[in-house]
Amino acid sequence: MARITASVYTSHIPAVGAAFDLGRTKEDYWKPVFAGYDFDKQWMKTHKPDVIFLVYNDHATAFSLQMIPTFAIMTGPEFNPADEGYGARPVPKVIGDPELASYIASAVIQQDFDLTMVNEIDVDHGLTVPLSCVFGEVKEWPAKIIPFAVNVVQHPVPSGARCLALGRAIGKAIMSYPEDINVHIWGTGGMSHQLQGPRAGLINKEWDNAFLDRLIDDPKGLSQMPNIDYVREAGSEGIELVMWLIARGAMSDVVAGGPKPKVAHRFYHVPASNTAVGHLILENAG
Amino acid sequence: MALDKEFNEIPGTIVFDAEQSRKGYWLNQFCMSLMKAENRARFKANERAYLDEWKMTEEQKQAVLDRDLNRMMALGGNIYFLSKIGATDGKSFQQMAGSMTGMSEHDYRDMMVKGGRRIDGNRRIGEDGDAQRPQKDPAKGR
Numbered sequence: 308m309a310r311i312t313a314s315v316y317t318s319h320i321p322a323v324g325a326a327f328d329l330g331r332t333k334e335d336y337w338k339p340v341f342a343g344y345d346f347d348k349q350w351m352k353t354h355k356p357d358v359i360f361l362v363y364n365d366h367a368t369a370f371s372l373q374m375i376p377t378f379a380i381m382t383g384p385e386f387n388p389a390d391e392g393y394g395a396r397p398v399p400k401v402i403g404d405p406e407l408a409s410y411i412a413s414a415v416i417q418q419d420f421d422l423t424m425v426n427e428i429d430v431d432h433g434l435t436v437p438l439s440c441v442f443g444e445v446k447e448w449p450a451k452i453i454p455f456a457v458n459v460v461q462h463p464v465p466s467g468a469r470c471l472a473l474g475r476a477i478g479k480a481i482m483s484y485p486e487d488i489n490v491h492i493w494g495t496g497g498m499s500h501q502l503q504g505p506r507a508g509l510i511n512k513e514w515d516n517a518f519l520d521r522l523i524d525d526p527k528g529l530s531q532m533p534n535i536d537y538v539r540e541a542g543s544e545g546i547e548l549v550m551w552l553i554a555r556g557a558m559s560d561v562v563a564g565g566p567k568p569k570v571a572h573r574f575y576h577v578p579a580s581n582t583a584v585g586h587l588i589l590e591n592a593g
Numbered sequence: 594m595a596l597d598k599e600f601n602e603i604p605g606t607i608v609f610d611a612e613q614s615r616k617g618y619w620l621n622q623f624c625m626s627l628m629k630a631e632n633r634a635r636f637k638a639n640e641r642a643y644l645d646e647w648k649m650t651e652e653q654k655q656a657v658l659d660r661d662l663n664r665m666m667a668l669g670g671n672i673y674f675l676s677k678i679g680a681t682d683g684k685s686f687q688q689m690a691g692s693m694t695g696m697s698e699h700d701y702r703d704m705m706v707k708g709g710r711r712i713d714g715n716r717r718i719g720e721d722g723d724a725q726r727p728q729k730d731p732a733k734g735r
Contacts, residue, residue: 321686336706367673371625372618392628392680460673462596462610499709503672504663506605506724507690508701510709535599539716543606544672578705580687 309407309484311492313354314554314568316522316587317344317437319363319495322580324396324436327444343574343586344440350571350588351442351449356491358404358451360411360477362553363433363495364459366391375461376423378473380415381430381454382408389429398435404451407484411453414480420473430454437495440586450491459496459547464534470549471530474556482562494554496547498575499540500582509542510583516575518548519587523570526555544582559591566592602717605694605724609671617669620657623647624674633681662693695726 323340326332332341368389370376386401412424434454442449455477458464465473474492481490498518501509518541521529530552537546555561558568568589576584600608607613614621623644626632636643644654656664657678665675672689679689691701704710714722 367621367625367671367677368628372614372621372674390628392677460609460671461614462600462608501606501710502686502690503666503693504605504607504724505694505726506603506710506715507694508704508710509712509715509724510705511712512708514712533597535597538600538606538608539603540712543603543608577708580685581690581705581709583709 309481309486309488309490311478311481311490311557311559312356312591313491313571314558314589315437315441315491315493316551316554316585316589317440317493317495318497318579318582318584318586319433319436320579320582320584321391321432321436323584324432324439325393327436327439328396328398337579339576340579340584341440343576343584346572347441347588348443354590355489356450357488358407358453358490360453360455360481360490360492360557361434361437361495362455362457362493362550363430363437364547364550365456366431366433367460368431369428370456372461375458376425376456377458377465378420379423379425379456380408380412381425381428381456382412383426383428386428386430386454388435389431391431396432396435398439399445399447401430401434401448401452401454404453407481408453410484411477411480414483415473415476418476418479420476425456428454433495437493455553457550457553459550462534464546465549466534467530467532467549467552470552471526471556471561474553475562477553478557478559478562481557492554492557494551496550497541497545498548498583498585499542499545501542502544502581504543506542508581510577511540511542511545512575512577512583514540515583515585519573519575519585522551522555522587523589524567526552526561558589568592604715604718604720604722605726607666613669614671615669617653617671619648620653620665620668620670621674623649623657624670624677627677627681636681662689694724
């Protein structure tokens with residue numbers, strides 16, 4: 308049977324992708340940001356996944372206002388990095404896992420989550436920047452990737468409680484898949500940032516760190532926090548953090564009860580462009 | 594059912610909800626069109642003529658011509674869509690975000706390096722933080 312062994316959480320800041328692509332990772336401004344991901348390179352040697360279920364959001368790239376699904380699972384065989392107006396990122400194409408993705412879609416829809424199934428889509432920085440941060444410069448991504456997009460752009464966006472429950476349903480689905488594979492689930496976006504209006508530039512370090520603490524120790528309690536608190540405390544774009552609860556909901560303590568996951572790595576840094584960078588790796592117990 | 598009114602009581606912030614999305618539909622779709630190089634070239638060659646191809650209000654068109662991002666937000670724009678205009682103009686996201694605060698590019702960048710804008714005084718309209726400058730659209734009626 309398929310196993311979920313770990314969940315990975317990280318910001319997905321476009322400027323980090325640009326710094327990476329332009330070879331600026333050793334500059335004073337960027338060095339401390341990328342240093343937060345040094346641990347990952349070693350860790351991945353012993354914890355390499357076969358498949359990554361990667362929760363992200365599209366930023367007016369593939370989904371315009373013409374249509375915005377609340378939850379979309381990408382069931383296609385491959386996905387190209389999108390041109391977001393500055394040219395496509397020079398990173399490998401994303402190879403999907405259509406068999407597992409359609410299995411999960413089917414299992415999760417039957418648990419009453421109405422997913423949109425997408426076969427053709429270009430993926431933006433929300434998906435590719437986390438991959439660059441964690442894996443560095445590679446010729447191909449070392450795992451198959453199932454992109455999963457959440458609407459966090461047009462309110463109302465799904466609540467933390469809905470996201471945690473969805474993660475639980477995804478976790479159950481993956482654990483019932485009859486192949487012996489190692490799956491990671493990633494939650495991306497955040498941490499505190501606001502990109503608009505006179506309040507742009509907001510950073511709330513205390514709140515961000517309390518969010519990390521609660522995500523580790525009390526995901527159910529954290530999932531009860533209303534969306535207004537994210538927007539008020541972590542900035543209008545800080546609402547992306549609800550997506551981290553999808554990854555957390557798929558961990559075994561939430562899915563089936565039992566011991567809390569082990570914190571393998573935790574990192575926090577301000578700033579990267581307009582944003583606070585957060586990064587966490589949790590390993591399932593047992 | 595509208596969003597909780599608390600979403601409209603955060604200073605210096607416009608939450609992009611279904612109502613704003615409806616108002617800003619063509620403004621945002623115009624922005625999406627700038628993802629294509631040929632459209633960027635046509636827009637740059639004659640901004641007014643290009644804008645007139647879209648079912649936008651005159652106020653929205655003027656806000657684009659003025660590059661007034663706060664006004665565009667008030668008229669239904671969403672920052673991820675509006676950022677396509679910035680990309681067309683060769684601006685970074687930090688330059689765009691900073692331009693909405695009334696601060697100079699240097700001062701904004703400096704504020705971020707020092708840890709960003711503080712939350713204290715900036716949670717609710719009427720507190721004493723640095724993001725309390727009035728910018729809500731009176732026409733929005735809320």
